[in-house]
Amino acid sequence: MSNSAAGQSSKSKAGSSQPNETTSFKRKRGVFQKDLQHMMYGFGDDPNPLPETVALVEDIVVEYVTDLAHKAQDIGSKRGKLSVEDFLYLIRKDLPKLNRCKELLSMQEELKQARKAFEVDEEKLASVE
Numbered sequence: 001m002s003n004s005a006a007g008q009s010s011k012s013k014a015g016s017s018q019p020n021e022t023t024s025f026k027r028k029r030g031v032f033q034k035d036l037q038h039m040m041y042g043f044g045d046d047p048n049p050l051p052e053t054v055a056l057v058e059d060i061v062v063e064y065v066t067d068l069a070h071k072a073q074d075i076g077s078k079r080g081k082l083s084v085e086d087f088l089y090l091i092r093k094d095l096p097k098l099n100r101c102k103e104l105l106s107m108q109e110e111l112k113q114a115r116k117a118f119e120v121d122e123e124k125l126a127s128v129e
Contacts, residue, residue: 032058 033054040057041047071090076082084105091097 027062029055030058032061036061 033051036054036057037049040049040054045053068087068090072086073082075086075089088098088101091101
């Protein structure tokens with residue numbers, strides 16, 4: 001009898017896609033479902049994946065991002081603020097992620113510079129008129 005009870009509890013823990021019971025907040029489920037469906041399709045899944053699959057992937061992604069943010073916050077709290085470098089430090093051993101993050105950050109900087117140059121050009125045109 002205790003064997004089946006132990007098997008039942010371990011199955012419910014392993015198969016559960018529910019967030020940790022120790023968290024004190026409720027998150028809105030399904031916020032990223034459409035985006036994840038498109039991403040899953042882009043990586044070779046069915047155009048309309050099972051809702052359970054999308055929900056599981058969403059739980060995994062949210063848990064990963066939350067965990068990463070908490071670790072970065074712990075690192076940043078030593079300096080008194082959270083920065084991009086804290087996240088880069090955490091993913092330093094995962095080279096594909098690190099390289100992609102660096103690429104996105106440099107693209108963000110290029111876009112920022114282009115917007116600034118565009119605003120300057122608009123100001124010059126407005127002053128000429």
